[in-house]
Amino acid sequence: MTEHVIEIQNLSRRFGKKQALSEVNLSVPEGCVFGLVGENGAGKTTMLKHVLGFLKPQQGVVRVFGLDPVADPPGVLGRIGHLSENRDLPTWMSIRELFEFTRAFYPKWDPVYAEELRNMFELTLNQKVPTLSRGQKARAGLLLALAHRPPLLVLDEPSSGLDPVVRKDILDAIIRTVVDEGRTVLFSSHLLDEVQRVSDQIAILDQGRILLASPLDQVLVSHYQLTVSFPEPQPYFPQLTGALTWSGSGREWKIVCNGQKKELEAELEAMHCEILEQGAPTLEEIFVARMKSVERSSAN
Known part of the structure; x- marks a missing residue:
């Protein structure tokens, strides 16, 4: 296994006139939970x-476990x-039949672990897929993804709805x-509180580009929030070093800021502005x- 389970280099993809991904570079280390976030249409599912x-790939390189997932599907998908x-679950099956059907594709399927997950997720073997609620389908799908103990989990909006x-x-x-077990998880989500929890x-995707990719603790430490009071009312917020966004009147x-805290504090002091x-x-x-x-940058 390579040091990075997933390596993406200069990946670009178009669908007609739409640029879905643009020169994306991303590495996912072994044994981590990697959250991919972005607005709808940002390129996460792509x-x-x-x-x-x-x-x-129309342009660039994707490697999973050091392999090309397009050229070697068995070598990659069998480990994901x-x-x-x-x-998407076959609608004519029961949970029992779904287990047996999926098990046939994975030599490392663990029936004891599958049963443990079934009990934890409160699924009944005789339940038919069409009768499952959205939540039960999500639990069943996650069970199938976990039961063969893959070294990599790829989850697309696992908590959606x-x-x-x-x-x-x-x-x-x-x-x-x-x-x-030290597996690797790559998942996309729009629920930022859950991304922060696990x-x-x-990585933040915006219109097909990586806006930010970093260990979560570094992201949280490098940003800070200030409430400030100016000596006189301001008709608009002044341009300040490191200020990403602001609200008030x-x-x-x-203010939500990124880095350069000393420079920002010096600018506020020069304006006789108090940090509340x-x-x-x-x-x-x-x-x-x-x-x-x-x-704001695009508008300018």
Whole structure:
């Protein structure tokens, strides 16, 4: 196994006139939970399809376990557990039949572990797939992805549309599979609080480009939030070093910033501006600030 389970270099993809991915570079280390975040249409699912070998790169290179997933599907897919956002399960099967059908494709299927997961997810062997709720389908799909103990899990919006209890089940299963066995997880999600809860590293995609890719703790430490008070009401927020986004009016404003804290504090002091409060923004607040900063730059 390579040091990085997934290596993506200069990956680009177009669908007609739409640029879905543009010169993407990304490395996913072994044994980590890697969260891929971005707005709808940012390119998350397209990237995952390249990792799975469902799409061939128009430009660039994708390697999984050092292999080309398009040229060697058995060598790659046999070592991946995959849960799609659509939860595609054969509608004519029961849970029991689904187990037996899927087991035939994976020599390393662990029936004891599968049964343990079935009990944890509260699924009944005689249940028919068409009768399953959305949450039950998500649990069943995750069970199938986990039961052959793959070294890599690729999950596309695993919590999408699910109630909090089911989301917790899925997150707990993700955490457990990494902690217990040191597997690697690559997952996309728009639920930033959950990404922050389970991820070791993250990447933010914006319009097919990597806006930020870093260990999560570094992302959180490098951003900070200030509430400031100016001596006089401000008609608009002044341009300040490191300020990504701001909200407020008059004298009091809240700022989300990235790095360069000493320079920013010096600028505020020169303006006789008082710092009322300092804090750490959440990943969701950082994501929103980054998106607004990009929008503002594009408008200019």
